[in-house]
Amino acid sequence: MIETLITFSIATLALAVSPGPDNIFVLSQSLANGVKSGIATTVGLITGCVVHTTLLAFGVSAIITASAKVFYGIKILGAMYLLYLAYKVYRGTAAVSLSDKPMKKSYFELFKIGLVMNLLNPKVMIFFLAFFPGFIWDKDGNTIIQFYVLGAVFMVVSFITFSGIALLADRISKLVLGGKEISEFLKWMQIIVFLGIAFYIIAF
Secondary structure, X not given: OHHHHHHHHHHHHHHHHOOOHXXXXXXXXXXXXXXXXXXXXXXXXXXXHHHHHHHHXXXXXXXXXXXXXXXXXXXXXXXXXXXXXXHHHHHOOOOOOXXXXXXXXOHHHHHHHHHHHHHOOHHHHHHHHHHOHHHOOOOOOOHHHHHHHHHHHHHHHHHHHHHHHHHOHHHHHHHHOOOHHHHHHHHHHHHHHHHHHHHHHHHO
């Protein structure tokens, strides 16, 4: 169990620091309106993960109970989806851009934006379905509790990472908007992360 959670935490951390729409949005809000705005956005994004974790826990746990073969099929599909994400990153541009300075919003408005961004993005639910099942450590145990434990770890690691991005917004912006070498490094880091998680899901 401990080994699985450590591996899951490392994978989550690697995903959280890889440039994507969520952490770039947190970064842009922090740059424009200050650290607290970035953290308010982060709280909204993380709150949405509670809903996704609940849907995943009760839906997939029922499938695991019903058929081990179906569950293995879900793991295979999840690995394939992660491979697809790696391919999309490979085919995409390495450049990372920040939007123009956003309009000033209240902390509650930013919380709502982060929450809605998370809840209304079907890719988040698909990603949870692809990512979480591969880290269930006891298929004969209470899988609902295990999904909630994984969800809690995911949210804590993501919150700490995104809050760090908000605190270090200025320095991080200079990094992600740096030269071609930095952009290429970040691009290949995403690819390696997706490939590594896909391999872990299939192999273990």
